[in-house]
Amino acid sequence: MNASAKKQRSTAVNNRKLAIQIHDDLVPLGDAEFRYIADMLYTRFGIHLSDQKRILVAGRLTKRLRQLGFSSFKTYIEYLSADTSGSELSELINRITTNHTFFFREREHFDFLEKTVLPGIAKQAVPGYPLRIWSAGCASGEEVYSTAMLLRSYYEQGVNIPDIGLLATDISLEALNNAQTGIYANARLEELPDKYRTRWFTRSGTDSWSIHPEIKKMVLFKRLNLMADRYPMKGQFDVIFCRNVMIYFDQDSRERVVNSLYAYLKTGGYLFIGHSESLRRDTCPFEYIKPAIYRKGA
Ligand SMILES: C[S@@+](CC[C@H](N)C(=O)[O-])C[C@H]1O[C@@H](n2cnc3c(N)ncnc32)[C@H](O)[C@@H]1O
Structure with a gap:
């Protein structure tokens, strides 16, 4: 293996380690937090998230938690409920809803x-x-x-x-x-x-x-x-x-x-x-x- 290939390989390994580390840093979305988010989205917007959507919700919100520097969904929910401006709620909606569409659909x-x-x-x-x-x-x-x-x-x-x-x-x-x-x-x-x-x-x-x-x-x-x-x-x-x-x-x-x-x-x-x-x-x-x-x- 030449020097450049070795360097590429070591960077890839380090990136993988980092990804695992970041992932490990985040406390997974627990029952209580998922229920809070699902109930709130249902009462306020009619959006129904079954238990099967838990992985999807966690996946879609993980990036947002990282942006905000939070390591748990519990902290995120505290932040969300303290934000009276509604702007975090808007961020949440942007991430949860699916906006897929196209010209002359159907x-x-x-x-x-x-x-x-x-x-x-x-x-x-x-x-x-x-x-x-x-x-x-x-x-x-x-x-x-x-x-x-x-x-x-x-x-x-x-x-x-x-x-x-x-x-x-x-x-x-x-x-x-x-x-x-x-x-x-x-x-x-x-x-x-x-x-x-x-x-x-x-x-x-x-x-x-x-x-x-x-x-x-x-x-x-x-x-x-x-x-x-x-x-x-x-x-x-x-x-x-x-x-x-x-x-x-x-x-x-x-x-x-x-x-x-x-x-x-x-x-x-x-x-x-x-x-x-x-x-x-x-x-x-x-x-x-x-x-x-x-x-x-x-
Ligand atoms: C899949 S897109 C449909 C777009 C387009 N009507 C079409 O058929 O291609 C669904 C849209 O519904 C919006 N939506 C979901 N819940 C809503 C609500 N409670 N009030 C208004 N819009 C909502 C989402 O933000 C999303 O942009």
């Missing part, structure tokens, strides 16, 4: 929006009638920007153009910041139809793309906890996307959120949920249209 919803919902709205359109769409649990913005691009193309076909209001909300401030920045790595645009990429994105460095300011300015981003008792918005929406959000929720939380969304939909308005989610027919106030699509009947 393409059938966008086809349904274009072929069924928008023509229906055009028929009822009266001057000044605003078209309002809400992306609830918008993560890093791909869902609402897909909607915005689709609306721009749709209304360029010359049908009555309503005022458009797009609202996008999430509990995670980090996700909202990413959405508002509107810069996406190359890989994130792979599924995006070319007509949208060429028109609405410009290169931002070699490995990312930036969404056009005209699309960005169509959207209002706000932080909102879907489990809150009341939402601050005025008026109702024509369409609500709440997709792949309620997967975190248990049945009670899901019903509570579904009822809140119902109140915020116009009569005849549509709710889209994720394809892997479903609403219980016996308690659901909506009319079932097709998988993952519901309507508020008269």
Whole structure:
């Protein structure tokens, strides 16, 4: 083995030792601490973490503990509960929630929006009638920007153009910041139809793309906890996307959120949920249209 290979090997061994040492320094996430975190996330945000999620929670929070210089989850929880600003809670949420999303995810919803919902709205359109769409649990913005691009193309076909209001909300401030920045790595645009990429994105460095300011300015981003008792918005929406959000929720939380969304939909308005989610027919106030699509009947 030559000198450079020896040096590389010894560095690798030292790094491994260090990793083990750091790992050993941290007191593992105990029952009481896990229960505290799980109960708090459930009561405040409806997020249900089963006991099987314990390793996942420990894994996702370990880096945060290290950043703060804590060696136990007990100390972290003391710190979390003493922080009345809510900023640590926000950090915790950013780490626990899964913000996975992509442009035109579950393409059938966008086809349904274009072929069924928008023509229906055009028929009822009266001057000044605003078209309002809400992306609830918008993560890093791909869902609402897909909607915005689709609306721009749709209304360029010359049908009555309503005022458009797009609202996008999430509990995670980090996700909202990413959405508002509107810069996406190359890989994130792979599924995006070319007509949208060429028109609405410009290169931002070699490995990312930036969404056009005209699309960005169509959207209002706000932080909102879907489990809150009341939402601050005025008026109702024509369409609500709440997709792949309620997967975190248990049945009670899901019903509570579904009822809140119902109140915020116009009569005849549509709710889209994720394809892997479903609403219980016996308690659901909506009319079932097709998988993952519901309507508020008269
Ligand atoms: C997997 S992403 C879904 C993104 C997008 N809707 C989609 O289907 O691609 C789920 C999002 O729900 C958000 N979320 C989880 N619990 C929430 C709550 N109680 N209130 C608001 N947003 C929440 C998460 O922060 C995350 O960004």
